[in-house]
Amino acid sequence: MSLRLYDTAARAVRDFTPLRAGQASMYVCGLTVQGPPHVGHVRAALVFDVLRSWLEHGSGLDVTLVRNVTDIDDKILTKAAEHGVEWWAWAYENELACTRAYDVLGVRPPTYEPRATGHVPDMVGLIERLIERGHAYAVDGDVYFDVRSLPEYGALTRQRLADLEPAGDTDTDDRKRDPRDFALWKAHKPGEPETAAWPTPWGRGRPGWHLECSAMAGRYLGPDFDVHGGGLDLRFPHHENEQAQSRAAGDGFARYWMHNGWVTLGGEKMSKSLGNTALVDEVVQRVRPVELRYYLVAPHYRSTIxxxxxxxxxxxxxxxxxxxxxxxxxxxxxxxxxxxxPEAFRAAMDDDLSTPAAVAVVHDTVRQGNTALADGDDDATRAALGAVRGMLGVLGLDPLDPRWAASGGDDRLAGVTDGLVRLALEQRQAARARKDYAAADALRDQLTALGLQVEDTPQGPRWELTR
Known part of the structure; x- marks a missing residue:
């Protein structure tokens, strides 16, 4: 293999060698379903959808991809209470919105998509291992990870323990051995829904966020796997704590760490808490989903958009x-x-998944293909088309893929629109046939004003949207 990836943990580009011959395993942190997804939320799914595709097409690997759903969390409980609905109903409604966003942008379903609430026994087992090894302790129904028990804590983000602030996932109190200890398990509190608590040896409660991903990664990928991915904002504390608790339990955990850059709006990270978001459901009403995918895939995954x-x-x-x-x-x-x-495309994708260079190869090949079309060179046209479709297939952008056949939105509306345009084109053809060129030109001008470009070809007129 010639693929090289920027490993966030190693702070360097490393040659990617899979743990098992012919196979690659990836865990990508999915969304906490506290609300509908915005454009920034789905970038990680798109990045690792492309990586998965390249591992399959470029290296011939059989890829197992796990992308979890965090469906129990402080924020979910708070949002559900604010809207007067059950927490699980609120979580499921937003999980469906996330699935809809993934689907509309052409993100392939992962091999496994576990929900946190379905893996509490795995989480309890992981906590028990940590307690037995002296890395965790229980206090009044809460269970904390003892950060000072693991000398390598902070290794992923290269931070010294002495420089870290108290853990923000629980209230700082004197029950902790160290204010920076983070919660593995949270005891049920008065006023919280009874349905949001599970029985454990330490009492009823619910899991901490960091624990969930470690347990699910271990359940589906085993103690060691190839790539762990997610947004840049997850590096600390989430991924740092995942690595700490998994390695403290005796697992090797992720061999490569990859983090995608943010999508910003007005110069700040797109965030629900800041109120600067662009919901996927709303954006795809203004632009075609395939164009939004192109917009998010074309920049380098580590860059800010x-x-x-x-x-x-x-x-x-x-x-x-x-x-x-x-x-x-x-x-x-x-x-x-x-x-x-093309070799230039392969080289770009093998160089830390350099999609800007890869997309440049696509455009170069399109220019060559347009020249071949103009010259009537069918062999060169056929070669260019095969190369362009091959590259776009890796990026999930092939216009002839059935998922992009409609222009987005309601399929019935797309069919009606297509039918009306074709009716107008038939009227234009009839006007030309009777040599009423003024009427034909007027129809073409009206279509142009509506944002449609009409091109006359030997096979008849064809049209496409220009905006």
């Missing part, structure tokens, strides 16, 4: 240039041409 309408429009225009070539070439030589991956 500043979300603006202008940048989104520019990305949409760039994607439509690719799409136009694919559609015109497919009409000329047929869409079933086989696929290939």
């Amino acid at each position: 500043e979300f603006t309408d202008a940048a989104l429009a520019e990305a949409g225009a760039a994607y439509r240039r690719i799409e136009s070539f694919v559609q015109r070439a497919a009409e000329q030589v047929g869409g079933d041409v086989g696929t290939s991956l």
Whole structure:
């Protein structure tokens, strides 16, 4: 294998070698379903969807991908109470919204998508191992991880224990051995729903956030796995604490750590608490989902994306240039041409998943294909189309993929729109046939004003959206 990845823990680009021959295992932190997802939330899913695809297509690996759902959490309980609904109903409603966002952006379902509430026995077992090894202790129904018991605590983010603030997931009190000890298990409190508590040897309660992911990763991937991914904001304390508790329990845990950059709005990280979000459900009403995917996939995964309408429009225009070539070439030589991956594309993807360089290869090949189309060179057109479709297939952006066949939104509305446009084009063709060119030009101008570009081809007129 020639794939090199930037390992956050090692602070260096490392040659990726899977733990098991022919297989790769990945755990990606999914969303805490406290509300519907915004564009920043889904970036991690897109990044690791592309990595998964490249491991399969570029390296021929069989990939097991686990992406969890955190469906029990302080914020979920608070939000549900504010809206006067059961916490589990609130969590499930927003889980469905997350699934809808993943689906509309073409993110493939993970191999396993465990919910935290379904894995409490695994979490209790992990706590018991930590207590037995002297890394955790129980106090009045709460269980804490003893950070001073693990000399390597802070290794992932390269922080010294003496420099860290008290853990923010529990109230600081004198029951802790150290204010920086974090909660593995939280005792049930008066006023909290009885349904949000599970029986354990330490009393009824619910799991701490960090514990959940360690237990689910171990359940589905075993004590050692290849890649752990998530957003940059999860590095500390979440991923630091995951690594600490898993290694303290005797597991090797993740061999590579990868973190994607933020999506910002107005220069700040997109965040519900700051009120600067762009919900996926709302954005895909303004732009096609495939164009939003292109916008989020084209930059390097470690870069920050500043979300603006202008940048989104520019990305949409760039994607439509690719799409136009694919559609015109497919009409000329047929869409079933086989696929290939240029060496320059392979080199870009192997270089820490460099999608900007990979997308540049796509556009270069499109330019070559357009020249071949203009010259009537079917062999060169066929070769360019196969390469472009191969590269777009890796990125999840192939315009001929059935999931992108409609322009987004309600399928019935898309069908009606297509039918009305075709009716207008038939009227235009009829006007041209009777040599009423003024009427034909007027119909074309009206379609252009509506944001449609009409092109006359030997196979008849074709149209595409320009905005």
